[in-house]
Amino acid sequence: MRPSERFLACLCLLLGLAGTAQAQPTSVQVVGLFPNAAVVLVDGQRKLVKVGQTGPGGVQVVSADNHGAVLRVDGSERRYELTREYNAVTSGLGGSSSRAQASIAKGAGGHFWVAGSIQGQGVQFLVDTGASAVAMNEGQARRLGIDYRVSGQPMRVSTASGTAGAWRITLNSVKVGAIEVLGVEAVVIQGDAPTEVLLGMSFLNRVRWREDQGVLLLESKT
Template identity: 65%
Template sequence: MYRFRSFVAGLALAFSSVLPAAPQVQVVGLFPNAAVLKVDGQRQLVKAGQVGPGGVRVISADSRGAVLLVDGEQRSYGLSREYSDGFAAPRKARLSVARGEGGHYWVAGSIGGQPLQFLVDTGATSVALNEGQAQRLGIDYRNTGRPIRVNTASGVAQGWQIKLDRVKVGTLEVFGVEAVVLQGGSPGTALLGMSFLNRVRWREEQGALLLESKL
């Protein structure tokens, strides 16, 4: 009897060792019908009805939390602040941009992981791209965007309002950023407008623009 029990215990232990570990799931951003998931260290903006990292599906999401399908089980998640080891608050991402030609601030960044040069424009309501830039980035703005008319320095222009999954400058990354694609070749440089800047802290100091994450 002792040997039989030992055999069963050993079998159970061996079986449990081959089972995959449950994914470590956090919700680190919330938007209407979308959530930024962090699953086993991988981040992604996932819309309701879609599947993200680790096979985690977003059922619904709003400002209060998200309902996710994890390993076949539906669970509710609140917003996580992502504490590091020892429960110390994570370091804030910071970036200093020197004033450049014409007194403007130029900064290298990316949209969806693809590099892009930005001109910081506090007078622009949102991030703004021209058609060529949007096409190079693979943005299907004509089918996914909402047609709008936009007032520009040159007059009224046709545009499409879209939402970018992620915009990054330096180490600052913002998910779910409102943007507009303008018909034609203007603006010549992508504009980093207030739809991004309002999601971070920023100030001008001694000829430099200082950007800092809010978390």
């Protein structure tokens, strides 16, 4: 083979290798966890990826549980723990601060369910933009140690079953992921409804939120 032919052959081989090479992700995080799915953040691109599916940067979710997920990145499997996600923003004074974020995947029935806490006690929330306030039934309030009959203001509320007695209260703290809101208005409803604690607008109005591809994104305002 002449030198010129050998040069062209090497050049073609190098171009072929360059064409098949894929850019490897430089930053991979797990920022949300759900049954058999995880919200992955790859080089700034966020997506809900189910087990067995492939997300941004070719990252594949192998398994997921309450604490982390096993991801296959560039052919290698590694466990990633849940990361609290923060987004750097520029303040009006030219400095910088960070805003806590939380990602909630759409679950059964097309609803958004998320684990959180009320005054330090663990709670499973159902996000309800139709509820004017955080709402719970009497049993849930007692489990959380809320003395609603003493501290609450009696009122009447409209429910799917009609009107019911209730008490308006103020919760010291409501937290979802890394986002904590203090002094949140809530309602304790007489009886067994609602069956889930509703994360209503008295919390959602205090944060920024939007839905993107089946994921509800929450961000603190400060």
